[in-house]
Amino acid sequence: LREPDAIVWVVDDDVSVREALGSLIRSAGLRVETFVSAQEFLARTRTDAPSCLVLDVRLPGLGGLDLQKRMAELNLEIPIVFITGHGDVPTSVRAMKAGAIEFLTKPFADKDLLDAIQQAIKHDRAARQQQAEMKELHVRYESLTPREQEVMERVVSGLLNKQVAAELGTSEFTVKVHRGKVMRKMRADSLADLVRMSERLEIRRTKKS
Amino acid sequence: MYYVRISVVDENGVNRNVAGRVIEFKFDSLPDALFAQCEVIKTLEARAENIKPEMPDKDEALEMLESDPGSSRSEMELRQILELAPQLIAVYGPNRERLYANGVFLGYLGLSLEEWRQGSDRDEFVHPDDRERVTGHFDRTLSSGAGFELELRLRKRNGSYRWLLARYNPLHDDQGQIIRWYVACTDIEDRKHAEQALKSSEDELRQLIDVIPQQVFVFGEDWSPLFANRRELEYTGLTPEEAQSKDAVARIFHPEDLEKLEVLRERMRTEGASFEMEARIRGKDGAYRWFLIRDNPLRDEQGHIVRWYGTRTDIEERKQTEEKLRQAHAELARVARVVTMGELAASIAHEVNQPISGMVMNGNACLRWLAADAPNLYEARENARRIVRDGKRAGEVIARVRALATKTATEKVRLDMNELTQEIIALTRSEINKNGVTLRTEFASDVWPVLGNRVELQQVLLNLIMNGIEAMRTVGERPRDLVIQTQNDEADQVRITVQDSGIGLDPQSIQRIFDAFYSTKHGGMGMGLSISRSIVEHHGGRLRTVTGHSPGATFQFTVPKYH
Numbered sequence: 103l104r105e106p107d108a109i110v111w112v113v114d115d116d117v118s119v120r121e122a123l124g125s126l127i128r129s130a131g132l133r134v135e136t137f138v139s140a141q142e143f144l145a146r147t148r149t150d151a152p153s154c155l156v157l158d159v160r161l162p163g164l165g166g167l168d169l170q171k172r173m174a175e176l177n178l179e180i181p182i183v184f185i186t187g188h189g190d191v192p193t194s195v196r197a198m199k200a201g202a203i204e205f206l207t208k209p210f211a212d213k214d215l216l217d218a219i220q221q222a223i224k225h226d227r228a229a230r231q232q233q234a235e236m237k238e239l240h241v242r243y244e245s246l247t248p249r250e251q252e253v254m255e256r257v258v259s260g261l262l263n264k265q266v267a268a269e270l271g272t273s274e275f276t277v278k279v280h281r282g283k284v285m286r287k288m289r290a291d292s293l294a295d296l297v298r299m300s301e302r303l304e305i306r307r308t309k310k311s
Numbered sequence: 312m313y314y315v316r317i318s319v320v321d322e323n324g325v326n327r328n329v330a331g332r333v334i335e336f337k338f339d340s341l342p343d344a345l346f347a348q349c350e351v352i353k354t355l356e357a358r359a360e361n362i363k364p365e366m367p368d369k370d371e372a373l374e375m376l377e378s379d380p381g382s383s384r385s386e387m388e389l390r391q392i393l394e395l396a397p398q399l400i401a402v403y404g405p406n407r408e409r410l411y412a413n414g415v416f417l418g419y420l421g422l423s424l425e426e427w428r429q430g431s432d433r434d435e436f437v438h439p440d441d442r443e444r445v446t447g448h449f450d451r452t453l454s455s456g457a458g459f460e461l462e463l464r465l466r467k468r469n470g471s472y473r474w475l476l477a478r479y480n481p482l483h484d485d486q487g488q489i490i491r492w493y494v495a496c497t498d499i500e501d502r503k504h505a506e507q508a509l510k511s512s513e514d515e516l517r518q519l520i521d522v523i524p525q526q527v528f529v530f531g532e533d534w535s536p537l538f539a540n541r542r543e544l545e546y547t548g549l550t551p552e553e554a555q556s557k558d559a560v561a562r563i564f565h566p567e568d569l570e571k572l573e574v575l576r577e578r579m580r581t582e583g584a585s586f587e588m589e590a591r592i593r594g595k596d597g598a599y600r601w602f603l604i605r606d607n608p609l610r611d612e613q614g615h616i617v618r619w620y621g622t623r624t625d626i627e628e629r630k631q632t633e634e635k636l637r638q639a640h641a642e643l644a645r646v647a648r649v650v651t652m653g654e655l656a657a658s659i660a661h662e663v664n665q666p667i668s669g670m671v672m673n674g675n676a677c678l679r680w681l682a683a684d685a686p687n688l689y690e691a692r693e694n695a696r697r698i699v700r701d702g703k704r705a706g707e708v709i710a711r712v713r714a715l716a717t718k719t720a721t722e723k724v725r726l727d728m729n730e731l732t733q734e735i736i737a738l739t740r741s742e743i744n745k746n747g748v749t750l751r752t753e754f755a756s757d758v759w760p761v762l763g764n765r766v767e768l769q770q771v772l773l774n775l776i777m778n779g780i781e782a783m784r785t786v787g788e789r790p791r792d793l794v795i796q797t798q799n800d801e802a803d804q805v806r807i808t809v810q811d812s813g814i815g816l817d818p819q820s821i822q823r824i825f826d827a828f829y830s831t832k833h834g835g836m837g838m839g840l841s842i843s844r845s846i847v848e849h850h851g852g853r854l855r856t857v858t859g860h861s862p863g864a865t866f867q868f869t870v871p872k873y874h
Contacts, residue, residue: 115744118669118701125694126672129679129687160661160744187661187668187741208668212675 106151108223109133111180113143113169114158119185119208123156123215130216132223140164144172152230154203154222156215159186159193167193170200179229181222183215239303242288250287253280257293258300399465399475399496405489407433407449416496421468438464438472448479456481456489462499474503530606530619534576543623548595565591565599572604583608583616589626600627640845647842648715648770651777658742662708665741666701673697711738714766715773723762723850725873728797728805729754731765735772736795739780743793746780753796761805761870767846768870771854774839775809775866782813782864789862804852804869812863816856824856843868 110127112134114120120136127134137143140161159166170182184197184205194205203225204218246254249270256266263281267274290296390411393400399416403409409428417424420436434442441463448459458480464472475496482491520527526543530536539554547554547563564572568590579586585607591599602623609618652659677694680687711734736743736750743750761768776793783791789812796808816824825844840854847854852869 116665116669118666118697118704119672121697122669122672122676122694122701125690125697126676126679129676129683129690160741162744163747163749165744165747187664188657208664209671210668212672212679 106149107133108152108154108227109135109149110154110156110219110223111143111148112136112156113138113140113161113166114156114185115139115161116158119158123185126212126215127156127219130219132219140166140169140172143169152223152227153180154219154226155180155182156219157182157184159184159197167196167200170197170202174200179226181225181229183218183222185210185215236302239288239299243303243305245287246284250280250284253277254284254288254296254300255305257281257284258297258305396495399494399498401494401496403492403494405491407492410491419465419467436466438466440464452479452481452489456483456487462503465496473498473500475499524625526602526623528619528621528623530621532580532616532618534580534619537618546594547592563593565593567591576606579606579608580616583610589630592623600625601630602626644767644770644842644846645716647839648766648773651770651773651839652712652716654777655739655742655773658740658745659708659712659738661741661745662738663705666705666708669701670698670705673701708738715769723764725760726763726765726768727758728761728768728807728870729758731769732772732795732797732807735769735776739773739776742777742780746784746791748780748783748791748793751792751794753794755798757799758797759799759803759805760873761850762873763850763870764846768850771843771846771868772807772809774843775868778839778866779809779811779813779864782811782815784813786813792863799872800869802869803872805872806867806869808857808865808867810863810865815862816864821856825854 110132112120112123112127114123114136115138120138124134124136135148137146141164143155144164157166157169161169164172166184166186173180173182181203182197182201184194184202185208186193186205187208197205203222204214206214206218243251252270253266256269261269263274263277267277270277284290285296288296288299290299390413393413394415396413397415398413399419400413401409401416402411409430412420412424412427417427420427422430434445437445444461445463448461452459458478460476460478462474462476465475466472476499477494477496480493480495481489482493484490521541523540524542526546527538527540528536528543529538535557536555536559539549539551539559543549544551544554549559549562553559553562560572561569568588571588572590575586575588585605587603587605589601589603592602593599603626604621604623606619606621608616609620611617673694677691677698680691680694715738732752732754736752740750772795776795779793783793792810792812794808794810796806796810798806798808800806825840844854847868847870851871854866854868857865857867
């Protein structure tokens with residue numbers, strides 16, 4: 103399964119800047135879609151692909167920083183490259199703290215922008231990859247029976263089969279069978295692999311009261 | 312007994328006939344009195360012929376002379392009538408010998424007939440200043456033989472003089488010689504006084520007209536000049552004839568004002584109303600000064616205009632003061648504008664920066680498209696086209712800023728308020744965005760053109776927009792909306808409304824917001840609204856707040872329609 107081509111979203115109300123950005127980004131071989139306002143961007147259904155948002159700080163109505171906040175609320179994790187007419191320090195600090203990739207002051211070198219976009223896309227690709235993996239791990243984990251999940255919790259916390267059997271009030275053999283099923287269903291190559299997966303899934307041992 | 316014929320001749324022997332006729336009498340001896348009666352003649356010669364022995368004595372001869380026309384009954388009757396006449400009546404001999412005076416005359420002089428007759432000086436009672444005139448008249452009558460009329464002062468019995476109108480009528484004999492003078496005098500002292508009073512009041516009026524610090528005129532119905540006071544002549548250097556010529560105004564009025572005057576005069580002739588205008592008039596030194604011209608019609612009973620009365624008042628100093636004030640005001644307005652522009656500097660820089668950023672990016676993109684293995688000429692051309700467009704846009708912003716910052720022309724021109732508003736919005740757009748304000752414009756598409764000064768009206772809009780943005784700065788819970796509206800109103804004016812959703816106007820300060828140096832803004836100069844209001848009023852419009860809209864404030868101003 104091949105990843106779709108990367109796309110760059112541009113939101114800028116100024117026609118000169120918007121059109122120029124579009125052309126410049128296209129000239130680097132990237133797909134571009136432009137928007138006049140933050141509202142328009144939010145309203146449009148966007149292609150599911152590795153992407154990057156080039157966002158003007160100062161927009162009529164919903165501003166650039168407001169959009170960034172709104173996207174966080176909506177779990178819309180698109181890396182943002184901010185562009186601004188006048189880079190005031192407090193605004194850039196706020197933007198970067200909120201996770202922006204870059205904060206560029208117009209007029210900027212084309213290379214700076216394109217580099218930032220490439221970096222953002224790479225970032226997004228990685229994030230999407232990670233997201234996909236997590237999703238897969240969750241699917242695997244959800245396929246375990248409750249008993250298997252209980253066994254997995256105890257195994258990854260370092261208990262021996264005998265100790266697990268004692269805690270669960272069953273035989274060591276039964277634990278062994280469950281453990282084998284867990285390893286298979288989770289597609290873990292080794293115990294270390296399973297431990298890593300459980301860390302990513304943030305599985306903690308729940309003590310029985 | 313002598314029979315005497317007396318005639319009077321001058322040194323050349325010509326009969327001058329001053330005494331009127333040849334007198335013939337019989338005398339025993341020649342009486343001196345006969346010669347005495349001819350004394351007024353310079354050279355006289357009495358010739359005696361056929362001297363008769365039965366000569367009367369001197370008194371007898373005089374008696375005969377006096378009663379020469381003969382004392383008839385009709386003469387007695389005539390005397391009675393003369394006594395009844397209210398006038399002063401006297402009869403003189405050909406040489407103005409006193410023969411008879413009526414009671415009114417004698418009463419006037421305070422003499423009896425005898426006393427009066429005995430007087431020898433003919434001009435005795437005549438005012439010394441009038442004597443020459445009287446003699447002159449008599450002299451002229453010698454040749455013409457006609458009667459005459461003259462005004463003279465005659466001494467009364469109490470020594471005072473009164474003005475009399477005297478009529479002298481001669482009586483001629485068959486040979487055309489004057490044998491009698493009949494004199495009737497009417498007392499005209501009162502009339503003289505009235506005349507004098509009239510003349511002096513006229514003189515006074517004339518003096519007054521000449522002395523008042525205005526130029527005063529009388530024109531005919533058709534504006535032909537009939538009178539101009541001395542001040543006018545002194546100012547313009549025109550002669551009275553020039554001042555009364557039809558082209559007088561053309562010689563002294565400034566050509567631009569002359570045209571206005573002529574149009575106005577023509578109109579007023581038909582409308583018949585008084586009018587006022589200001590015009591420049593050239594003085595004799597060649598320099599023009601401003602005058603206030605007022606003309607009022609005078610009508611006859613039928614209501615037709617028969618005269619125009621006009622004044623021109625020198626208002627040059629007032630004009631200059633006004634001009635200085637206007638200049639000072641314009642300078643203040645400019646300073647305020649520059650201050651506002653300073654507040655806007657970041658936004659304006661942004662407005663210039665936007666197209667420049669666009670140009671740089673388009674330029675870079677263009678190079679990239681061309682540098683590709685297969686150059687994309689279409690994209691490159693599009694980049695170039697945008698560079699040109701954006702360059703123009705940057706230039707326009709700079710031109711607008713420069714226009715607002717420099718000294719402005721005072722002239723008023725035809726303006727489109729929509730376009731003018733759009734230009735100011737273009738300058739403040741970034742300021743509006745920066746403050747998270749949503750701008751809505753409601754422009755009447757059929758908005759009338761107005762007569763105004765572009766920069767000044769833009770300044771008013773700039774102030775109102777900046778105030779609106781400022782008022783919404785602290786507003787968090789509701790949208791920050793700025794609405795700019797243009798409309799035609801009922802009073803032939805274009806109305807511009809700027810409405811914000813800000814903190815609104817404090818009722819306490821609403822009375823003072825248009826005062827100079829009053830500011831509710833932190834660090835505000837307090838000149839914005841004061842200057843805006845005077846600009847609008849200078850345009851003949853009004854700037855005011857509109858209440859009832861909440862939250863926020865609404866400012867509205869009007870500018871008269873361009874005709």
